[in-house]
Amino acid sequence: MKFAFMCKKGQGGRGKVAVVGGGPAGLAATGYLVCQGYEVDVYEKLPLAGGLMMFGIPPYRIPRDSVLEGVEDLEKNFGVKFSYRTKVFCGEPRHDEGDEFVSNVIDLKKLVDEYDALLLTTGIWSSRRLGVPGDNAKGVFSALEYVYSWWVYELGYSTHKPPVGNKVVVVGGGYSAIDAAEVSLMKGAKEVYLTYRRTIKEAPAGEYEVRRVVSEGVKWVELIQPTKVVVSNDRVVGVEFVKMRLGEPDETGRPRPVPVPGTEHVIEADLVLAAVGEIPTPPLSTECDGIKADPKRRTIVVNERMQTGVEKVFAAGDVVTGPSMIGKAIGSGLKAATHLDHFLRAKKVM
Numbered sequence: 001m002k003f004a005f006m007c008k009k010g011q012g013g014r015g016k017v018a019v020v021g022g023g024p025a026g027l028a029a030t031g032y033l034v035c036q037g038y039e040v041d042v043y044e045k046l047p048l049a050g051g052l053m054m055f056g057i058p059p060y061r062i063p064r065d066s067v068l069e070g071v072e073d074l075e076k077n078f079g080v081k082f083s084y085r086t087k088v089f090c091g092e093p094r095h096d097e098g099d100e101f102v103s104n105v106i107d108l109k110k111l112v113d114e115y116d117a118l119l120l121t122t123g124i125w126s127s128r129r130l131g132v133p134g135d136n137a138k139g140v141f142s143a144l145e146y147v148y149s150w151w152v153y154e155l156g157y158s159t160h161k162p163p164v165g166n167k168v169v170v171v172g173g174g175y176s177a178i179d180a181a182e183v184s185l186m187k188g189a190k191e192v193y194l195t196y197r198r199t200i201k202e203a204p205a206g207e208y209e210v211r212r213v214v215s216e217g218v219k220w221v222e223l224i225q226p227t228k229v230v231v232s233n234d235r236v237v238g239v240e241f242v243k244m245r246l247g248e249p250d251e252t253g254r255p256r257p258v259p260v261p262g263t264e265h266v267i268e269a270d271l272v273l274a275a276v277g278e279i280p281t282p283p284l285s286t287e288c289d290g291i292k293a294d295p296k297r298r299t300i301v302v303n304e305r306m307q308t309g310v311e312k313v314f315a316a317g318d319v320v321t322g323p324s325m326i327g328k329a330i331g332s333g334l335k336a337a338t339h340l341d342h343f344l345r346a347k348k349v350m
């Protein structure tokens with residue numbers, strides 16, 4: 001994976017830029033900026049760069065070596081400085097998923113003072129809960145938490161082996177759900193149910209991905225929604241679902257799933273993986289000296305030039321759009337880097 005694909009060597013000398021978050025959006029932007037002659041420092045809370053390409057998406061989909069080669073190229077050939085295990089936050093830091101490696105916290109305001117410009121690409125490192133009784137029982141995890149713990153373990157950053165389920169219920173129809181189902185099966189689960197409240201046609205991961213994991217042995221059950229997690233001695237023993245039917249289109253344009261009363265039933269499970277959405281995690285609570293997060297969506301608020309309320313601070317990737325895909329995050333990082341470059345050129349930072 002070549003992030004600095006526009007040139008062979010960086011020349012530097014055109015100003016200093018800090019990139020907060022070393023996922024696809026941040027790395028693509030870094031590659032663009034070093035080729036434009038900027039000196040770039042990347043601040044990353046995890047022990048490696050790559051973001052969800054390294055710690056979320058299974059390695060058989062995105063080879064880790066290829067991501068690491070791209071990062072090494074930025075370091076060796078373009079002088080990019082990576083500060084790992086470093087969380088950037090405005091004020092008292094909030095706890096997000098993946099924070100257990102953080103050994104250093106830097107205030108966002110300090111970086112704003114020190115650098116000619118900043119790019120914030122901190123992604124979506126907080127998972128929604130199921131939101132039904134029992135969803136905090138032992139054996140209930142978010143999909144991101146579960147796959148992340150496997151990759152952390154396999155990369156040698158933890159000696160704690162994640163649990164292998166016997167009967168696993170995954171709730172959701174997006175990429176995280178597909179990955180959680182496939183990973184549980186690969187790790188030795190006997191039965192894996194992938195459950196979704198609409199039909200395969202509406203599943204955000206797409207029909208192809210669902211059919212692919214079904215061909216591997218995952219059981220697809222559509223038009224059901226959890227009503228509670230069944231718990232015994234603090235541990236999950238099953239999930240109660242209600243059947244759904246499709247109603248009129250909702251605000252997203254997709255048919256609204258409507259519960260069918262009296263159709264409650266239980267699927268037994270000893271591991272439940274909730275893939276019901278991730279929430280953006282900007283490096284600030286709601287506002288940091290003019291940089292704002294949308295109080296409802298938690299995304300960083302930017303204008304059409306990807307610029308926050310502070311003119312030299314830009315933002316890109318999932319933390320701006322909400323959960324998306326690698327290609328879109330890369331596109332967003334490149335767009336923000338282009339505007340950042342135009343901004344500094346107009347200021348004539350040398």
Ligand SMILES: Cc1cc2nc3c(=O)[nH]c(=O)nc-3n(C[C@H](O)[C@H](O)[C@H](O)COP(=O)(O)OP(=O)(O)OC[C@H]3O[C@@H](n4cnc5c(N)ncnc54)[C@H](O)[C@@H]3O)c2cc1C
Nearest residue numbers: 021023024025045051052088122123317318324325326329
């Ligand atoms: C389980 C899962 C599976 C997926 N599978 C696919 C797939 O198969 N195909 C696909 O196209 N997309 C997939 N996606 C979506 C894709 O991974 C994301 O859209 C993409 O990675 C977003 O890129 P990003 O750079 O915006 O954020 P991220 O990749 O999340 O990178 C953000 C980086 O910022 C760091 N960070 C966060 N907060 C701070 C902070 N305060 N200070 C310093 N560093 C910080 C994080 O550690 C992380 O490295 C999947 C997502 C999930 C959750």
